[in-house]
Amino acid sequence: MTQTPQETAALHARHQAVLPSWLSLYYERPLELTHGEGRHVWDAEGNRYLDFFGGILTTMTAHALPEVTKAVSEQAGRIIHTSTLYLSRPMVDLAERIVALSGIPDARVFFTTSGTEANDAALLLATTHRRSNQILAMRNSYHGRSFSTVGITGNQSWSPTSLSPLQTLYVHGGVRSRGPYAELSDAAYTAACVADLEDMLQQTAGGVAALIAEPVQGVGGFTMPPDGLYAAFREVLARHGILWISDEVQTGWGRTGDHFWGWQAHAGHGPPDMLTFAKGIGNGMSIGGVVARAEVMNSLSANSISTFGGSPVTMAAGLANLNYLLEHDLQGNARRVGGLLIERLRAVAAGLEFVREVRGRGLMIGIELVRPGTDERSPEAASLVVEAARERGLLVGKGGQGGASLRIAPPMTLTVAEAEEGADLLADALRAAHSTAAAS
Template sequence: MHARHRAVLPDWLTLYYDQPLEITHGEGRHVWDAEGRRYLDFFGGILTTMTAHALPEVTKAVGEQAGRVLHTSTLYLNLPMVELAERIAALSGIPDARVFFTTSGTEANDAALLLATSYRRSHQILAMRNSYHGRSFSTVGITGNRAWSPTSLSPFQTLYVHGGVRTRGPFAHLDDTEFTAACVGDLRDMLGQTRGDVAALIAEPVQGVGGFTSPPDGLYAAFREVLDEHGILWISDEVQTGWGRTGDHFWGWQAHGAAGPPDMLTFAKGIGNGMSVGGVVARAEIMNCLDANSLSTFGGSPVTMAAANANLAYLLEHDLQANARRVGGLLLERLRAAALPGPGPGGAPRPGVVREVRGRGLMIGVELVVPGTDTPSPEAASLVLEAAREGGVLIGKGGGHSTAGVLRIAPPLTLTVAEAEAGAAVLEAALRTAEDRLTGGTRA
């Protein structure tokens, strides 16, 4: 299968594992490979299987809708799309909200950029350093992570702002209040060097591909005060942080709640539970600013809308946000304990491979370094990734500075306490494997 894949698909299409994995089916928080081996899924198809694999409520909704009509396009009225838009508009917190559906997070962010630049009549965009917003030409142009930015060409003039990474960079030594003030000062200084007609700031409340990093709570509220002085819009990229995954909040922007809701938010991934659903929520005056005809052939299709409606209903009825907070807190605690380096031969302490365990809810990052240094270690991340697979757990990787030195852990939001404990035990063993390999020894 790997040889056939490489023969017909691009070389740059990333595959995990030395021996790539084919997933054939899933149920709950587990998936099976082509050899019949079962794994705990702690990555959910990149945070996309939000509730559970083969969730009966979703598969039933898909089957029933598919039996009626698969596709119509936005040229016709579509009851499942209207129903989902009503729910999302109400949940968004954005007043007088309008919703436009797409097929992915990339396309959602692309649409938000179109709206912002049209509304503000400017192609200047503020983006966060270490950010990722998609793989289209426009979203690559605002991505602040060079590992995922294959070209310097862009339709935008992009200005990158400090703040998305709390524990690295020139302000890392400051306390939270000083850090926020320094980032606001950087933003003001940058705006003082522009024409002043910047269209928007786009920001992930928790940076996904960047390694699940986040600023102190309230940073974007402080940014919002500056943006409002200039009429600049705020786009919250909730593709990975939405729908209660962070536990404490339904949307990531709510950690910066003093600012009120953003002007726009984008979403995708988890809402479809594997179906291709994305979208933009914006105030009516922004959403309606386009003065040309438009439509979406596949955005808002009846089948994907039926799936998303059923998935969202399940999430709300079972309060999966609370489960993400409770079980995620337990998993975070277990991983922090597992990250502590152990004694080497003779009981002497040895340098550890874990720099930081961070996260919110079921969105956890484990940053790995070359033992005894502060240098990110893609090698350590790959070792842990492989060892975790051998132990029966699938996780992801990410990170900034052109490295993939962060483990990304984001199970479905129905994760149980027993599954969290089992997964944490496997990950602890995988960390020890990497630690032994990189320090050239074994624990005492």
């Protein structure tokens, strides 16, 4: 049974009365999504949308994927919760698969309930192993909303406090097309960023614990460095004994198309010491985790557990979802369909003055919007496009500095026909927003 716009507005009012003001909602009239199937979702008023955001890159394969819902139902019918104090076959099964896929030798896995918690655990491991609270992070980065992860987030839109238990040093390199090195060639850009890193380390007292970096900056607007930059960084880090943490919360599981993990675009000096994951592996269930070399993972001297990390139901979901992804070559689909989609969007953007850049790889595509005739980011234009797309039956996300970039990340089962449909809808939304922006 569908509800009226007035009933949706009443739910919005109830939301505002009991939830934090900083818990932001998309759209002037926020949506209540009630169900989904494949790459589509429906709201409470009965409207159908093509989903190009997947619950912030979390519905990785498809809405209501039968293999995942069946695994969840069957496991819930047996036992829902035990904690890490007991042996768990589903947890061991999924850990074995992830260790084999990670590329990290002699790896161990610790499961959490979110990407924030995964990154928090990685920071605990790195600072304990290295006996240092100094962390290198990338400018424009995002790593979560806990006290420690906010302290290493290099995007001021998502960093509400300067207080932190860590000393964070921000490094150049995550945003290729902006900043002091933007005009350089890829090789010169990488060399300049490496020189900056070397200079920073020479002026830093004590040993740095780790560099944490997203191979593609997610909340940062799907920006990325040239391939090989983190491999060049790794050569410097290795000389100093500094760990490399690859934040794969958004880039993992083949979403970038070219690689299963984002770090593999920078693999010149081998895998990272740690990688963190979350979001897509659960296809909507709360799974996160850290993969680390045993030497690093086992460095904690105190007891630790996870009450909800690695729960039987979420592990069953993750294993079913991973099996589906591998058996259906969704990485290959992300490469093929994502390549088609990005070229379509670049063709559309070529005639629009407020589109500065269309970037990305696989099914991670960002569109940065600016005020026409300038290089100044325009979050207002991004908001106009997001609203116009919703009106046309398409859901997309926002990100980047100030929220001026569109984020496009559909479920990885996206078909060619759906990619073309979404490109047409987004093209129409971009043109409508461009006309509105030009008239204002």
